[in-house]
Amino acid sequence: MNTYSHIVNEILAASNIVITAHKSADGxxxxxxxxxLHFIEKLGKDALVCHPDQASDFLDFLNLNRIKTMEHEADKVTTAFQKADLIFCLDYNSTERVGKSMQGMLESASCKKIMIDHHLDPQDFCDIAVSDPSASSTAELIVELIEQSGNGGLLDEQTGTPLYVGILTDTGSFRFNSVKPRTHEILAKLLAAGVQHHLLHEALNDTNTASRLRLQGFAMAEKMEILEENSVAIISLTKEELEKYDYQKGDTDSLANQALSIKGMKAAILLSEKDGIIKLSFRSKGADNPVNQLAATHFDGGGHANAAGGKSELPMPETLVKIKTLVKEFFPVK
Structure with a gap:
């Protein structure tokens, strides 16, 4: 029996299934x-998706009301953990990724836990682990679960639509080097299952608000600094600047990629101040310019080679000085 068939057997044997993902949920x-969730329901079982916090509004078209959050429905999430006899841990490799409010419940849960993830260096906290850093996304691995467990016939538009979005967003619209031939084979299966890919691209890309565009214009025109010798772009946004442009969750998500698109850039870094913490988003190009080590070693973060995140508790000016010093080390002049 392969691992995926084993996972399906665990689903069929469970009565109270909880599906979790990391804090600051992405596509x-x-x-x-x-x-x-849709696959489990097609197997004739029930499950509850429990996330630490609300996802960005740009994903509303995926029916986010199916997701309960600790941020807004703590009682329901707590009860679900208490009753759970099977917990899925999706798209994260350590318990701290779910945030303090859920971490304790996850670690103390005595039921069986299953990890499906594509990040490097997973912690050993699950009974069954599908950890494949070569996969483009966790969504790709869920398609593998459905296909390789012999349940490919259950893959339809409802199940395939969020999985397509997961692959699309985590590959930068299929531009990152994480995309392999198998990724396109899986995308073909999703299209054959009825996924309306052109509508999903519209839903993801045609969602700007006037305030978001003004914030992005301000960031690019006034707050972007290019370290020419190192080929690195840095954008910094303070709490006051975000408030001035009526910042909403998700408004800055594309800024690092926009800066990275400048000809000749090796990397781009976005710093944004929220709740007394400086959040950092790192993006880079190519195998020779990884940013996950920079995030992990110096900013209590991590991620993929070309897309990572971290945080700083220093004030913005001091964090900027630290970043610029580290850029010279990680992206030396050649």
Missing amino acids: DSVGSSLGL
């Missing part, structure tokens, strides 16, 4: 969670 964690 992959939301897409893989909802895709797995």
Whole structure:
């Protein structure tokens, strides 16, 4: 019996299934969670998706009301953990990724836990682990679960739509080097299952608000600094600047990629101040310019080679000085 068939047997044997993902849910964690939920329901079982916090509004079209959050429905999430006899851990490799409010419940849960994830260096906290850093996304692995467990016939538009979104968003619209031939084979299966890919691209890309565009214009025109010798772009946004442009969750998500698109850039870094913490988003190009080590070593973060995140508790000016010093080390002049 392969691992995926074993997972399906665990689903069929469980009575109270909980699906979790990391804090600050992105397209992959939301897409893989909802895709797995629909698959479990097609197996004739029930499940509850429990995330630490609300996903960005740009994913509303995926029916986010199927997701309960600790942020807004703590009682329901707590009860679900207490009753759970099977917990899925999707798109994260350590318990701290779910945030303090859920971490204790996850660690103390005595039921069986299953990890499905594509990040490096997973912690050993699950009974069954599908950990494949070569996969483009966790959503890709959920499709593998459905196909390789012999349940490919259950893959339809409802299940495939969030999984397509998960792959699309975690590969930068299929531009990252994580995309392999198998990724396109899986995308073909999703299209054959009825996924309306052109509508999903519209839903993801045609969602701007006037305030978001003004914030992005301000960031690019006034707050972007290019370290020419190192080929690195840095954008910093303070709490006051975000408030001035009526910042909503998700409004800055594309800024690092926009800066990275500048000709000749090796990397781009976005710093944004929220709740007394400086959040950092790192993006880079190519195998020779990884940013996950920079995030992990110096900013209590991590992620993929070309897309990572971290945080700083220093004030913005001091964090900027630290970043610029580290850029010279990680992206030396050649």
